[in-house]
Amino acid sequence: MNAKTVAIIGAGPVGLAAAAHVLERGMSPVVLEAGPEAGHAIRQWQHVQLFSPWEYNVDKAAARMLAPTGWNSPDPQSYPTGGELLDRYLMPLATRTPLREAIRTSSRVSAISRVGFDKAKTRGREQAPFEIRYQNGKGPEVLRADAVIDTSGTWFSPNPAGRNGLPAIGEPECAGRVAYGMPDVRGAARSRYAGKIVAVLGAGHSAVGTLIDLVHLADQVPGTQPVWLLRGADPAKAFGGGRNDKLAARGELGAAFAALVASGKIRVEAEFGVTHLSGSEGRLKIAAGSCSGARSVIADELIVSTGFRPDFSFLSELRLRLDPAIEAPVALAPLIDPNEHSCGTVRPHGARELAHDEPGFYLAGMKSYGRAPTFLMMTGYEQVRSIAADLAGDKVAAARVELVLPETGVCTRGGVETGAAAGCCGGPPKEELSACCAADETAKKAGTAGCGCS
Structure with missing residues (x-):
C-alpha cells in the first residue's frame, strides 16, 4: 500500500x-463529517470545561500544521471549555490549514464495503478498495x-435509561421530559430546568458535572431540586481519586461533588435501577424494580448520563x-474492560491493538473504546x-509508544477498587501486552507469574 487515499469518518479532534x-x-x-461543520458533536457540550489542560488536547501533527x-x-x-476547544484549536485547524480541502461537511456515511466484495x-x-457511501443533501x-x-x-448514540x-x-x-448526555442546564437549557425537580441518572463525569451545575442553578432559582x-x-x-489524580481538575471535580453530596444539597437515591417511566399528574414517574419491591421518584425532568455506545450499523459489510x-x-x-481492570486510563496503544480482519480499516477515538468509559483525547x-x-509502512513508528498517560489515583483490579498510592503499581506497562501495570511487567520479565494485581 503506497500513496493512498484514506477516508476518515468524523471531523472531531481525533478525526482531524x-x-x-x-x-x-x-x-x-478525505474527512467525511455528518454535521454542518467540524466539531459538530463538541458543539453539543461546548459549555463543559475539560478536566485535562491544553497540553493534553492538542495533537502534535495538528500543531505543526x-x-x-x-x-x-x-x-x-x-x-478549555468545549467551546474554546472549537474556537482556538479545531476551527483554525479545519479552516486555516490544508485540511480545509480534505473536509466534506454535511456528509453522513451510510455504508462501507469493498468494491465488488460482500462480507462473505x-x-x-x-x-x-473500500467503497464509502454517504449522503450530503444532494x-x-x-x-x-x-x-x-x-x-x-x-x-449521538447515548445509552438508554433502562x-x-x-x-x-x-x-x-x-x-419530551428526558434528555441525554450533559445538557447546558445553566445556559441554553436553563428555562427547561430552573425551578424544577431534576433527576440525573449515572455515576460518571457527565452526571457529576450536571449535578454540580444543578446545585449552582438551585442557588440562583428557588425550587430547583437535583x-x-x-x-x-x-x-x-x-x-474519583481526589489529590492522587494527576489530572488536577478531574480530582477537584470529584472532591467538589463529594462535598455537595455530604452537605445534603443533592438528594441521593442509591441502588436505583430504572425500569419504567410514565406520566404522573403532569410530572414524570421514574420507577425502579428490585427483589425487595418497587421504588419510584417523581420529577419534572430526567437527564440520562449513563454513557454511550458505538453505532456499527454502517459497518455491517466489513x-x-x-x-x-x-x-x-x-x-x-x-x-x-471496566469489569476487570482499570487504572483510570489504559496504557497507550495503536495500530496493532486496533486492527481488524479487514486490512486497512481501523476504529479510533471514542468509538474504539466501545462501551468502556475511560477514553481520553x-x-x-x-x-x-x-x-x-502503519498505513505508510513505517512499522517501527507504528509500534513505538510516544505517550505517557496520567493516573486517576484509583485502580480496579479484578473488580476490587483500591487507592493507587504507588501510581497504580508504577503506572501502565510499556511493552508487555499481557501485563496490567509496570510492576506486573517487571515481574514477568524477571520470570515470575506477575505482581499479583491482575
Whole structure:
C-alpha cells in the first residue's frame, strides 16, 4: 500500500488529528463529517470545561500544521471549555490549514464495503478498495479509498435509561421530559430546568458535572431540586481519586461533588435501577424494580448520563473483530474492560491493538473504546499517529509508544477498587501486552507469574 487515499469518518479532534498525520505521511485524507461543520458533536457540550489542560488536547501533527498560519498556541496549563476547544484549536485547524480541502461537511456515511466484495467473499479482498457511501443533501455519493479510519465517536448514540441496556418501559413515550448526555442546564437549557425537580441518572463525569451545575442553578432559582439516581450502592465510587489524580481538575471535580453530596444539597437515591417511566399528574414517574419491591421518584425532568455506545450499523459489510461484551477491538478490550481492570486510563496503544480482519480499516477515538468509559483525547491522538505510520509502512513508528498517560489515583483490579498510592503499581506497562501495570511487567520479565494485581 503506497500513496493512498484514506477516508476518515468524523471531523472531531481525533478525526482531524488523523487527517493531519495522514497528510504528513504523504497520503491523501478525505474527512467525511455528518454535521454542518467540524466539531459538530463538541458543539453539543461546548459549555463543559475539560478536566485535562491544553497540553493534553492538542495533537502534535495538528500543531505543526497550524504553526505556519500564525496560530497562537493556548497556555498549555489552562483548561478549555468545549467551546474554546472549537474556537482556538479545531476551527483554525479545519479552516486555516490544508485540511480545509480534505473536509466534506454535511456528509453522513451510510455504508462501507469493498468494491465488488460482500462480507462473505475472501479471495482478492485485500486488494479491493473500500467503497464509502454517504449522503450530503444532494443525493447519494460514493467515495473510493485505500483505507478507512472511523473516528465517528459515540455522542449521538447515548445509552438508554433502562438498567438492562434497553430503554426503560415507557422511555420513548416520555421523550419530551428526558434528555441525554450533559445538557447546558445553566445556559441554553436553563428555562427547561430552573425551578424544577431534576433527576440525573449515572455515576460518571457527565452526571457529576450536571449535578454540580444543578446545585449552582438551585442557588440562583428557588425550587430547583437535583436528585441523583445511582444504579450502584456506593456513591463514593463517583468521587474519583481526589489529590492522587494527576489530572488536577478531574480530582477537584470529584472532591467538589463529594462535598455537595455530604452537605445534603443533592438528594441521593442509591441502588436505583430504572425500569419504567410514565406520566404522573403532569410530572414524570421514574420507577425502579428490585427483589425487595418497587421504588419510584417523581420529577419534572430526567437527564440520562449513563454513557454511550458505538453505532456499527454502517459497518455491517466489513469484517470486524469486536469483543462481545465491550464492543471494542478484541486486542484492546481486555485492557479497558471496566469489569476487570482499570487504572483510570489504559496504557497507550495503536495500530496493532486496533486492527481488524479487514486490512486497512481501523476504529479510533471514542468509538474504539466501545462501551468502556475511560477514553481520553490524548489516547486518540496516539492511536491515529500509530495508524497513519502503519498505513505508510513505517512499522517501527507504528509500534513505538510516544505517550505517557496520567493516573486517576484509583485502580480496579479484578473488580476490587483500591487507592493507587504507588501510581497504580508504577503506572501502565510499556511493552508487555499481557501485563496490567509496570510492576506486573517487571515481574514477568524477571520470570515470575506477575505482581499479583491482575
